[in-house]
Amino acid sequence: HDQIKLRIGLHSGPCVAGVVGLRMPRYCLFGDTVNTASQMESNGEALKVHMSQSTYHLLLAIGGYNMAKRGLVNIKGKGEQVTYWLLGKDVEELRPDYCVNEC
Numbered sequence: 001h002d003q004i005k006l007r008i009g010l011h012s013g014p015c016v017a018g019v020v021g022l023r024m025p026r027y028c029l030f031g032d033t034v035n036t037a038s039q040m041e042s043n044g045e046a047l048k049v050h051m052s053q054s055t056y057h058l059l060l061a062i063g064g065y066n067m068a069k070r071g072l073v074n075i076k077g078k079g080e081q082v083t084y085w086l087l088g089k090d091v092e093e094l095r096p097d098y099c100v101n102e103c
Contacts, residue, residue, distance in 0.1 A: 007044040007047075007050070008048070008049040008050065009042070009043075009050050010040060010049060010050070011036040011055055012055040013054060015031035016029070016031050017030070035077070036078065037052075039077075039078070040083065043075065048085055049086035050070070050084075051085070052081065052083060065087075065089045066088045067084045070085055
């Protein structure tokens with residue numbers, strides 16, 4: 001069997017979204033957050049989810065996720081940053097009362 005070896009990059013922060021184009025419109029995301037997520041993917045490894053420190057802290061606050069520190073990685077345009085691997089989740093430990101924007 002052939003296996004697809006995905007690399008996934010995650011970063012959390014603000015971005016701008018919009019439809020671009022007249023003949024063939026496309027939904028696009030813009031901003032530093034999108035670029036950083038792309039760098040997380042580019043610097044990741046096959047079959048792993050690579051994430052930034054901001055995403056790590058959000059998931060830590062939500063709870064229920066298994067994560068491991070990868071260490072310092074040179075991110076293009078940002079320099080060295082501490083990054084993490086997302087290893088999985090424990091559904092029983094998720095906090096249903098958690099709200100990011102002060103519900």
